Amino acid sequence: MMRITATAIACVLSTSALAAELDCSTVRVIVPYPAGGAADVGARLLGDYAAAKLGKTFVIENKAGASGNIGTELVVGSAKDGCTLLVNSNVLASFPYSFGKLRFDPFKDLVVLSAIGTAPTFIVTANKSIVELKDLQEWSRKSPDGLSYGSTGYGLLAHLAVEEIAARTGAKFMHVPYRGGGQATTDMISGRLDFGSFAAGTVLPFILQKQIKVVTVVQPGRSVLAPDVRTTAEQGIPDIDASLPFMFFAPGGTPAPVVARLSAVLNEAAEKPEISAKLLQLGYEPLRIDPAEGANIFRETADHWAPVIKRLGIKIE
Secondary structure, X not given: OOOOOOOOHHHHOOHHHHHOOOOOOEEEEEEOOOOOOHHHHHHHHHHHHHHHHHOOEEEEEEOOOHHHHHHHHHHHOOOOOOOEEEEEEHHXXXXXXXXXXXXXXXXXXXXXXEEEEEEOEEEEEOOOOOOOHHHHHHHHHHOOXXXXXXXXXXXXXXXXXXXXXXXXXXXXXXXXEOOOHHHHHHHHHHOOOOEEEEEHHHHHHHHHOOOOEEEEEOOOOOOOOOOOOOEOOOOOXXXXXXXXXXXXXXXXXXXXXXXXXXXXXXHHHHHOHHHHXXXXXXXXXXXXXXXXXXXXXXXXXXXXXXXXXHHHOOOEO
């Protein structure tokens, strides 16, 4: 799934797309995560460009809570006019399987516009003796209570990835959910937490400062953010992909010309060298998609993780 796509831009640069105008002066972009994170900053970078291009005001609103569902529900219930957008990841495609009472259908109630980029999932540790996954497995066997690991949420892909690794290898790992990567990283550095599983942007500053290191990247291909680190597939655990394409969405049913116009402008923004360089610094691998490719990513995510969620008995209320 984590390919760098060569988007068929021609299909979104049609005459109807170029002519489409938004029937509002202000576009609300809902980011269902706290301010200051990679999703928030990425949304602002692309939103600023789109605002200038479209002659609109783009306002970023942070509506965190309930694994992002509070902000997502706000967008799903908004007018289908392209004036209220969402920034979220492909994790939404797993929610019908993990949430007992989900009040929206991500496949029907949202349409993908474009991508900010792909955030790979890194498994990281501050333990200097741990180099690769086999070392974590061996360490867990020597520890009577197993190893503790952190993630930013129960049932999210970073958590599911480690549980799947444990199931396949027989390692004993104990999950400790955190609200963010900062406190988890502090706990890793101090030795209160053995390792963690996080989106790259969450822990990239600590990696660059050599306070923690990447043990593996949970996706089929290597990451440009850690090109020397072997993937889970290279370390003997194939067919596991916890990478997170962060995307712009509009409510399902938004007119096709409006979808095409927004898709074209946001893709154009992400391709600007000065913006793409900043996105890389935030922990995003390049990814350019159109709505059809976004829908494919959703289907692939659901197909990949639904059986794992069922097998692990993940239930979120």
